Amino acid sequence: xxxxxxxxxAGWGWTLAVKVVVVMALIPLGALILGYTxxxxxxxxxxxxLGPMEAGPHGVLQLVMDGLKFxxxxxxxxxxxxxxxxxxxxxxxxxxxxxxxxxxPAGPKVAVQNLDxxxxxxxxxxxxxxxGVLMAGWASANKFALLGALRAAGQxxxxxxxxxxxxxxxxxxxxTMNLQGIVAAQANGEIFGWGGxxxxxxxxxxxxxxxxxxxxxxxxxxxxxxxxxxESELVAGYMVxxxxxxxxxxxxxxxxxxxxxxxxxxxxxxxxxxIPNVDLANGWMNVVGPLVLFAKLMFVAFLIFWARFTYPRxxxxxxxxxxxxxxxxxxxxxxxxxxxxxxAL
Amino acid sequence: xxxxxxxxxxxxxxxxxxxxxxxxxxAQLNVELDTGDMILNLGPQHPATHGTLRLVVRLDGERxxxxxxxxxxxxxxxxxxxxxxTYPQVTTLVNRIDWLSSFANEVPxxxxxxxxxGIEAPPRAQYIRTILTELSRISNIYLFxxxxxxxxxxxxxxxxxxxxxxxxxxLIEAVTGGRFHPNFNRIGGLKDDLPWGWIADTKQVMKKIxxxxxxxxxxxxxxxxxxxxxxxxxxxxxPLGASYGVSGANLRASGVDWDLRRDGKPYxxxxxxxxxxxxxxxxxxxxxxxxxxxxxxxxxLLVLQMLERLPSGPVMAKVPxxxxxxxxxxWVETENPLGQMGYYVISKGATGPFRTKxxxxxxxxxxxxxxxxxxxxxxxxxxxxxxxxxILGDIDR
Amino acid sequence: xxKKPKLPGLIGGLGITFKAMVTPAVTVQYPHERExxxxxxxxxxxxxxxxxxxxxxxxxSCPDWCIYIEGHKEKRxxxxxxxxxxxxxxxxxxxxxxxxxxxxxxxxEVCPFDALHWSPxxxxxxxxxxxxxxxxxxxxxxxxxVPEAEPLELGAEVKKAKK
Numbered sequence: 001x002x003x004x005x006x007x008x009x010a011g012w013g014w015t016l017a018v019k020v021v022v023v024m025a026l027i028p029l030g031a032l033i034l035g036y037t038x039x040x041x042x043x044x045x046x047x048x049x050l051g052p053m054e055a056g057p058h059g060v061l062q063l064v065m066d067g068l069k070f071x072x073x074x075x076x077x078x079x080x081x082x083x084x085x086x087x088x089x090x091x092x093x094x095x096x097x098x099x100x101x102x103x104x105p106a107g108p109k110v111a112v113q114n115l116d117x118x119x120x121x122x123x124x125x126x127x128x129x130x131x132g133v134l135m136a137g138w139a140s141a142n143k144f145a146l147l148g149a150l151r152a153a154g155q156x157x158x159x160x161x162x163x164x165x166x167x168x169x170x171x172x173x174x175x176t177m178n179l180q181g182i183v184a185a186q187a188n189g190e191i192f193g194w195g196g197x198x199x200x201x202x203x204x205x206x207x208x209x210x211x212x213x214x215x216x217x218x219x220x221x222x223x224x225x226x227x228x229x230x231e232s233e234l235v236a237g238y239m240v241x242x243x244x245x246x247x248x249x250x251x252x253x254x255x256x257x258x259x260x261x262x263x264x265x266x267x268x269x270x271x272x273x274x275i276p277n278v279d280l281a282n283g284w285m286n287v288v289g290p291l292v293l294f295a296k297l298m299f300v301a302f303l304i305f306w307a308r309f310t311y312p313r314x315x316x317x318x319x320x321x322x323x324x325x326x327x328x329x330x331x332x333x334x335x336x337x338x339x340x341x342x343x344a345l
Numbered sequence: 346x347x348x349x350x351x352x353x354x355x356x357x358x359x360x361x362x363x364x365x366x367x368x369x370x371x372a373q374l375n376v377e378l379d380t381g382d383m384i385l386n387l388g389p390q391h392p393a394t395h396g397t398l399r400l401v402v403r404l405d406g407e408r409x410x411x412x413x414x415x416x417x418x419x420x421x422x423x424x425x426x427x428x429x430x431t432y433p434q435v436t437t438l439v440n441r442i443d444w445l446s447s448f449a450n451e452v453p454x455x456x457x458x459x460x461x462x463g464i465e466a467p468p469r470a471q472y473i474r475t476i477l478t479e480l481s482r483i484s485n486i487y488l489f490x491x492x493x494x495x496x497x498x499x500x501x502x503x504x505x506x507x508x509x510x511x512x513x514x515x516l517i518e519a520v521t522g523g524r525f526h527p528n529f530n531r532i533g534g535l536k537d538d539l540p541w542g543w544i545a546d547t548k549q550v551m552k553k554i555x556x557x558x559x560x561x562x563x564x565x566x567x568x569x570x571x572x573x574x575x576x577x578x579x580x581x582x583x584p585l586g587a588s589y590g591v592s593g594a595n596l597r598a599s600g601v602d603w604d605l606r607r608d609g610k611p612y613x614x615x616x617x618x619x620x621x622x623x624x625x626x627x628x629x630x631x632x633x634x635x636x637x638x639x640x641x642x643x644x645x646l647l648v649l650q651m652l653e654r655l656p657s658g659p660v661m662a663k664v665p666x667x668x669x670x671x672x673x674x675x676w677v678e679t680e681n682p683l684g685q686m687g688y689y690v691i692s693k694g695a696t697g698p699f700r701t702k703x704x705x706x707x708x709x710x711x712x713x714x715x716x717x718x719x720x721x722x723x724x725x726x727x728x729x730x731x732x733x734x735x736i737l738g739d740i741d742r
Numbered sequence: 743x744x745k746k747p748k749l750p751g752l753i754g755g756l757g758i759t760f761k762a763m764v765t766p767a768v769t770v771q772y773p774h775e776r777e778x779x780x781x782x783x784x785x786x787x788x789x790x791x792x793x794x795x796x797x798x799x800x801x802x803s804c805p806d807w808c809i810y811i812e813g814h815k816e817k818r819x820x821x822x823x824x825x826x827x828x829x830x831x832x833x834x835x836x837x838x839x840x841x842x843x844x845x846x847x848x849x850x851e852v853c854p855f856d857a858l859h860w861s862p863x864x865x866x867x868x869x870x871x872x873x874x875x876x877x878x879x880x881x882x883x884x885x886x887x888v889p890e891a892e893p894l895e896l897g898a899e900v901k902k903a904k905k
Contacts, residue, residue, distance in 0.1 A: 511768075522782040528846045568752060
């Protein structure tokens with residue numbers, strides 16, 4: 001415990017370095033954990049099969065082996081491609097994932113930087129990946145990659161709005177955009193005067209939670225919104241020209257972003273690292289907090305992947321119609337209702 | 346692009362500041378913007394087509410202007426092969442035309458040979474033949490139920506299709522020795538009888554398949570996303586489909602009430618059985634899926650019905666050791682899982698057919714694609730292909 | 743097209759995948775675990791050499807012509823005094839090329855002397871295709887794996903002598 005205090009008080013430079021290293025290690029680790037649990041094991045069991053069992057006990061090392069396999073593959077860049085843009089595009093996608101983790105708190109004092117505009121920053125930074133996608137599609141010098149990238153960009157931009165508007169309800173109820181403040185509001189809040197389980201916004205902002213989950217599903221390009229990367233369709237999407245470790249970047253980006261969105265949803269709606277009415281002494285909450293957050297985000301990720309493996313995919317025009325004609329009006333209505341209830345109650 | 350036609354009505358001129366436009370410039374304003382067409386080659390290797398079908402599609406933006414299927418990548422020369430094989434050997438070969446429901450391919454051929462010889466298989470053999478035909482129908486269409494959802498993006502139903510189909514394949518293997526290629530029909534009956542305990546096993550498996558069909562109803566048919574993707578997509582009008590030669594569930598989903606088991610020349614034991622022929626008025630991809638789901642259920646009920654009424658007796662009629670089919674021609678068509686399949690066998694008295702013409706269902710089903718794919722969106726091409734359900738071996742033979 | 747949220751359809755689908763998730767998987771982890779094929783499964787053809795009279799019916803009836811038979815005739819002394827010399831056919835070579843074999847079973851069925859049998863063994867893959875040509879001795883070894891014919895279902899005709 002004293003080591004944590006030491007690290008926290010050690011000085012701005014060292015602290016920042018430690019935090020950066022932790023986050024950079026966390027993203028691939030999180031991607032691995034999510035990939036193994038949900039993609040390899042949960043999907044397999046939903047399909048009545050076992051999944052990988054050979055690499056490591058029960059296949060835990062399968063993704064590591066896959067990663068090594070990708071790294072040792074030949075790095076092919078198309079002749080016509082714009083080489084620098086081609087190389088940078090996957091990095092931008094991964095960088096936007098890293099940046100989301102700057103504001104997510106994992107304990108009372110465990111956060112890279114506790115920004116006052118935490119929510120605003122997180123959502124703004126998560127839309128950087130759209131640029132990465134467009135760069136990938138354009139630089140591939142492939143008609144179909146470009147088509148896939150344009151579809152993806154249209155989808156990602158369309159679903160930014162429901163995502164944002166769903167969170168506005170949470171912000172109104174919590175009264176702050178600071179993520180630590182939102183966690184505190186949920187831990188210490190009350191539902192109609194009863195403070196037994198605090199005020200988790202998944203209950204009081206139920207509509208917002210559903211909207212956030214649907215929009216997050218689209219932002220992650222998961223079925224039913226995975227037309228850009230449709231596997232059994234004509235083209236493999238904007239990633240078609242990427243091989244080897246560049247594809248690995250996209251893969252880590254996809255699951256890392258799922259990790260990040262799940263963490264964000266857990267913080268905004270399920271109460272983050274806090275357990276309501278429980279406060280541990282001596283800074284132990286800094287150790288237990290991340291574990292609690294991890295459990296909650298695994299639950300959210302379970303929901304995301306459950307929907308992914310069950311539903312077929314929507315066609316592009318249906319997808320856009322769902323976003324613009326259905327989700328956004330509901331989100332606006334939710335905001336109005338929240339505002340009225342906040343003022344009235 | 347535009348030529349000035351002397352008989353055309355006078356082109357209206359537009360009031361433009363600075364004077365009226367010249368007729369030529371005016372005419373050019375009426376010309377439509379001509380966007381370039383893109384030619385897309387779907388296949389022959391592609392996850393959406395069940396095998397090596399090549400679809401040359403001309404696109405205008407996201408819409409299909411014209412589509413042309415190119416078949417023949419899997420042509421194995423069946424009709425030529427049969428000219429040099431004896432009847433048992435041909436029975437082995439025709440297993441492999443529609444490999445998902447192999448037993449159903451043998452039945453019309455053996456039926457044609459028996460018709461030429463004037464032999465009737467004993468009743469127990471007819472019953473077991475029908476049971477195995479319906480089992481292969483279940484095995485075939487059940488896979489379709491899972492695999493069409495896969496084409497639309499749902500990963501899970503495909504595995505359920507394969508998982509439950511294993512049970513049916515194990516049943517077929519217990520009787521015939523082969524999961525996929527039974528090679529069980531002989532002229533005059535069947536090769537062997539049922540093994541001990543098979544009837545009880547089959548009843549259990551049929552109940553499981555019925556449960557599986559209920560699962561598909563919840564998971565796929567009731568799914569709003571699936572409905573949004575398949576309703577009103579790829580509508581085949583009934584009379585047009587019939588004129589193209591579309592048959593089977595594709596035609597019944599367009600409202601045409603035609604099933605060879607009930608309406609054609611009587612074959613096997615279908616005249617003695619009670620079963621419902623399912624139709625759907627819409628004719629879109631959803632209707633085709635729905636009809637096939639009901640047909641699977643109906644096949645399970647048929648099997649259960651037949652197991653109750655199974656007569657006892659021999660499974661093979663008296664036939665000479667060396668079978669020489671007398672001269673003549675016979676045409677037998679049956680309701681196969683994919684559609685209407687028929688064999689036209691010409692015999693000149695030898696141990697093998699002189700000429701066999703195989704009318705396969707998928708060949709005619711695919712012929713409607715150029716008409717059907719006009720004006721659909723690109724993702725809907727996949728939906729339409731999946732819902733028509735063809736097997737390449739059946740198209741190309 | 744905007745969808746009205748009819749919850750049952752979408753939720754029902756989730757229920758089914760959840761149910762499948764908590765039901766044990768059906769995977770048989772080959773090669774650590776094995777499933778036994780049924781008795782009649784057509785795995786490999788076995789040869790009982792003493793029954794074979796080199797009549798060539800199996801080689802002739804194979805659709806792929808994958809059976810290669812060579813034999814010769816030998817004279818044997820007469821069985822009784824003053825009898826005629828007998829000729830017996832000796833089997834020199836009986837190869838089945840499993841790279842060509844379609845596993846149709848016509849040869850097994852057609853043999854009048856019950857020299858060929860089906861065995862459910864299926865694990866005989868080789869690294870070289872040439873090794874898929876099983877000769878007389880190997881086919882004789884498969885004979886040990888041929889199972890007993892199982893009893894038939896109720897209602898089957900009881901035949902007096904099994905072919």
